[in-house]
Amino acid sequence: MAKADHIKRLVASFGKNQEFRAATLRIIDEAAHQGKKPFAESLRKILDANVRPDYQSQGKQPGLTALASHIDATRDLLEEIPALRGLKDIVLNSDTRALIENVIEERRRSEELRRHRLPVSTRLLFCGPPGCGKTLCAEVLAHELSMPLFSARLDVIISSFLGETASNLRRLFEFASRTPCILFLDEFDALARTRSDNSEHNELRRVVNSLLIMIEKFRGPGLVVAATNLAQFLDEALWRRFDDVLSFELPNIREIDTLMDRQFANFHASFEPSSMGGKLVGLSYADIERICVDAIKKAVLKKRKSVSETEFAAALRHEARRKALISRRSA
Numbered sequence: 001m002a003k004a005d006h007i008k009r010l011v012a013s014f015g016k017n018q019e020f021r022a023a024t025l026r027i028i029d030e031a032a033h034q035g036k037k038p039f040a041e042s043l044r045k046i047l048d049a050n051v052r053p054d055y056q057s058q059g060k061q062p063g064l065t066a067l068a069s070h071i072d073a074t075r076d077l078l079e080e081i082p083a084l085r086g087l088k089d090i091v092l093n094s095d096t097r098a099l100i101e102n103v104i105e106e107r108r109r110s111e112e113l114r115r116h117r118l119p120v121s122t123r124l125l126f127c128g129p130p131g132c133g134k135t136l137c138a139e140v141l142a143h144e145l146s147m148p149l150f151s152a153r154l155d156v157i158i159s160s161f162l163g164e165t166a167s168n169l170r171r172l173f174e175f176a177s178r179t180p181c182i183l184f185l186d187e188f189d190a191l192a193r194t195r196s197d198n199s200e201h202n203e204l205r206r207v208v209n210s211l212l213i214m215i216e217k218f219r220g221p222g223l224v225v226a227a228t229n230l231a232q233f234l235d236e237a238l239w240r241r242f243d244d245v246l247s248f249e250l251p252n253i254r255e256i257d258t259l260m261d262r263q264f265a266n267f268h269a270s271f272e273p274s275s276m277g278g279k280l281v282g283l284s285y286a287d288i289e290r291i292c293v294d295a296i297k298k299a300v301l302k303k304r305k306s307v308s309e310t311e312f313a314a315a316l317r318h319e320a321r322r323k324a325l326i327s328r329r330s331a
């Protein structure tokens with residue numbers, strides 16, 4: 001049974017969309033913790049179907065105005081990314097999966113941790129090469145935690161007037177400290193280059209210093225997730241400011257097999273998808289996904305029910321040409 005306090009809070013939140021959701025989520029957390037998983041899951045489904053988070057509603061539910069005005073004040077600095085994919089849609093190595101599951105569990109049971117005066121992880125740094133799931137994982141977190149995902153628009157935030165960059169960052173962090181959301185700072189290296197970089201002047205060092213402080217002080221209600229594929233350029237002092245650093249690497253053969261099985265889960269292949277693993281080592285998840293989609297598209301356009309090995313080989317060659325072209329252009 002839900003605790004009397006939770007029921008009182010639920011009734012008191014009548015008409016206030018955001019608070020009603022939060023109160024129901026507390027009851028769901030409690031039920032899950034007590035091992036009443038079927039009840040927790042069915043309540044969660046009912047909640048998601050009937051009471052959408054304010055940011056997803058069309059302005060018809062009460063409580064929207066307050067959040068909307070927060071978003072308005074920072075709208076120019078943020079872009080909302082729809083969070084449709086969940087944990088089942090991402091392939092992760094076991095260490096990273098364990099860390100992500102831990103973040104989700106902590107957040108879902110944050111009340112319990114706070115009751116014991118324990119901190120909840122609120123600041124994560126994602127590192128790794130392109131196309132290995134950093135942005136996808138931010139989406140997964142938002143989806144699993146039913147929070148909106150807001151990506152910071154660096155093109156607007158980084159101003160040629162450095163004083164303005166710091167004040168834009170402050171606005172962002174103020175927004176994230178009021179709004180339960182995932183604040184995603186992609187290409188974080190562009191903001192947080194090492195302070196000892198001689199080519200930069202003092203003003204830029206001050207921006208990095210204030211960023212350090214903002215991250216250090218950030219306590220939620222949501223999460224700040226920073227991502228970079230140039231971790232070597234990050235200021236050393238930054239690493240310590242994050243509660244966890246998660247690594248997203250190129251897939252190994254086992255992870256490739258899992259990805260391939262998923263790619264061909266809804267469209268048949270006339271070969272064993274995992275038999276292609278050897279040819280795909282060294283490619284990113286995004287590359288492999290592109291090859292599979294390319295091969296499936298060819299089969300669909302030929303009005304066939306399955307992808308042949310020849311079509312898959314053609315898609316592989318297509319990707320190799322694409323990569324060669326890109327590397328020639330960036331050389």
Ligand SMILES: Nc1ncnc2c1ncn2[C@@H]1O[C@H](COP(=O)(O)OP(=O)(O)OP(=O)(O)O)[C@@H](O)[C@H]1O
Nearest residue numbers: 089090091129130131132133134135136229285286
């Ligand atoms: N680990 C993964 N599991 C399943 N699919 C993945 C994974 N990584 C990437 N993908 C697929 O590739 C797409 C692009 O990946 P994503 O944008 O997450 O890469 P990234 O690490 O953020 O790259 P970048 O450094 O270029 O921003 C994803 O939307 C997803 O479809």
Ligand SMILES: [Mg+2]
Nearest residue numbers: 134135186227
């Ligand atoms: Mg990304």
